[in-house]
Amino acid sequence: MIKExxxxxxxxxxxxxxxxxxxxxxxxxxxxxxxxxxxINEVETKLDLIRAEGAQNYAERAVSQxxxxxxxxxxxxxxxxxxxxxxxxxxxxxxxxxIEAKKELMIARIKLENARSxx
Amino acid sequence: xxxxxxxxxxxxxxxxxxxSASSKSEAREEISEAKELLNTIEKTRxxxxxxxxxxxxxxxxxxxxxxxxxxxxxxYDEAALYAVLARVEMETVLTIAMTRLALHTRLEIEKDLxxxxxxxxxxxxxxxxxxxxxxxxxEGRLYRQILFDGxxxxxxxxxxxxxxxxxxxxxxxxxxxxxxSRIKIIGHTMIKDTNNTISxxxxxxxxxxxxxxxxxxxxxxxxxxxxxxxxxxxxxxxxVDRVELIISGIR
Numbered sequence: 376m377i378k379e380x381x382x383x384x385x386x387x388x389x390x391x392x393x394x395x396x397x398x399x400x401x402x403x404x405x406x407x408x409x410x411x412x413x414x415i416n417e418v419e420t421k422l423d424l425i426r427a428e429g430a431q432n433y434a435e436r437a438v439s440q441x442x443x444x445x446x447x448x449x450x451x452x453x454x455x456x457x458x459x460x461x462x463x464x465x466x467x468x469x470x471x472x473x474i475e476a477k478k479e480l481m482i483a484r485i486k487l488e489n490a491r492s493x494x
Numbered sequence: 495x496x497x498x499x500x501x502x503x504x505x506x507x508x509x510x511x512x513x514s515a516s517s518k519s520e521a522r523e524e525i526s527e528a529k530e531l532l533n534t535i536e537k538t539r540x541x542x543x544x545x546x547x548x549x550x551x552x553x554x555x556x557x558x559x560x561x562x563x564x565x566x567x568x569x570y571d572e573a574a575l576y577a578v579l580a581r582v583e584m585e586t587v588l589t590i591a592m593t594r595l596a597l598h599t600r601l602e603i604e605k606d607l608x609x610x611x612x613x614x615x616x617x618x619x620x621x622x623x624x625x626x627x628x629x630x631x632x633e634g635r636l637y638r639q640i641l642f643d644g645x646x647x648x649x650x651x652x653x654x655x656x657x658x659x660x661x662x663x664x665x666x667x668x669x670x671x672x673x674x675s676r677i678k679i680i681g682h683t684m685i686k687d688t689n690n691t692i693s694x695x696x697x698x699x700x701x702x703x704x705x706x707x708x709x710x711x712x713x714x715x716x717x718x719x720x721x722x723x724x725x726x727x728x729x730x731x732x733x734v735d736r737v738e739l740i741i742s743g744i745r
Contacts, residue, residue, distance in 0.1 A: 458571075459571060462571055462572070462574070462575040465575060465579075466575060466578040466579070466582075469578065469579050469582040469583070470582055472582075472583075472586050473582050473585050473586045473589065476586045476589040476590050476593065477589055479589075479590075479593045480589050480590075480592055480593040480596065483593045483596035483597050483600070484596050486596075486597075486600050487596045487597075487599055487600040487603075490600045490603040490604055490607075491603060493607060
């Protein structure tokens with residue numbers, strides 16, 4: 376009886392190990408935790424800088440999106456999912472170019488209004 | 495034991511499928527938003543000339559990759575990543591196009607403004623040149639010119655000489671460039687002029703010549719003063735045959 380139970384337990388462990396091994400093969404980590412952490416820090420620093428410049432005034436949504444992706448990436452990293460964390464922080468990083476473009480648009484519109492008022 | 499194993503496996507599968515479903519729906523939404531933005535960029539005519547094509551190309555590559563990962567590979571995490579990249583890049587393309595359009599509009603306005611300023615300044619220059627060409631001397635707010643009979647009238651008549659005609663042309667030019675100005679034409683004689691008849695006729699001769707060249711009568715005033723107002727020549731006052739022109743209203 377005991378042997379039978381031991382056998383079942385061993386089978387369960389074997390299935391778990393098999394599943395784990397498959398998981399490791401299918402979702403093999405491409406990014407190290409250190410690498411993703413460095414990326415998150417970089418994005419956080421950059422976000423602080425543009426926030427100090429007043430980016431929230433012209434790109435509020437983009438700023439909050441970066442915030443969201445930083446939070447997601449940190450959580451995923453804590454859960455040990457480096458790849459998904461890398462994906463999340465990469466999404467956040469993409470917004471910086473958009474914020475820069477929005478800043479240029481704001482300046483261009485102010486200059487246009489000035490030119491119109493002198494007409 | 496078997497039951498426990500089954501439940502563990504079921505929970506694991508549920509967790510994996512839930513995570514996958516969340517990525518799938520994110521990818522689907524982002525792909526749809528990116529497609530909408532792409533449509534806006536391609537359909538809005540006013541942005542066509544201002545689209546940054548390198549960014550546009552990158553955005554399209556991201557979008558195609560996202561669609562491929564979603565539809566062909568069923569890799570929803572990667573599809574979601576590329577879909578977000580595509581959507582953000584599309585938004586950037588649109589923002590850059592809008593910026594370029596605003597800059598272009600501003601340049602058009604400024605060009606128009608500078609052209610108007612240039613026209614205004616060249617018009618001012620033309621007005622000054624006309625005054626110089628007409629040999630007008632400024633005395634306060636008035637501009638004065640003296641035409642001697644011997645120079646402007648043919649001998650024994652009140653017909654203008656060629657030089658006189660040229661002088662009248664220059665005066666006409668000044669009057670035309672200063673539409674609010676008025677001219678006073680005063681005839682003088684060397685000898686005594688009964689009832690100022692001769693001096694008046696000299697002034698009227700110049701006035702009619704101006705009229706023929708397009709200056710309206712209400713802008714002109716003629717008068718003859720005979721020999722009553724001599725002029726200073728070589729420190730001595732002397733009555734001289736002449737016509738004096740005084741223009742007012744030049745600003």
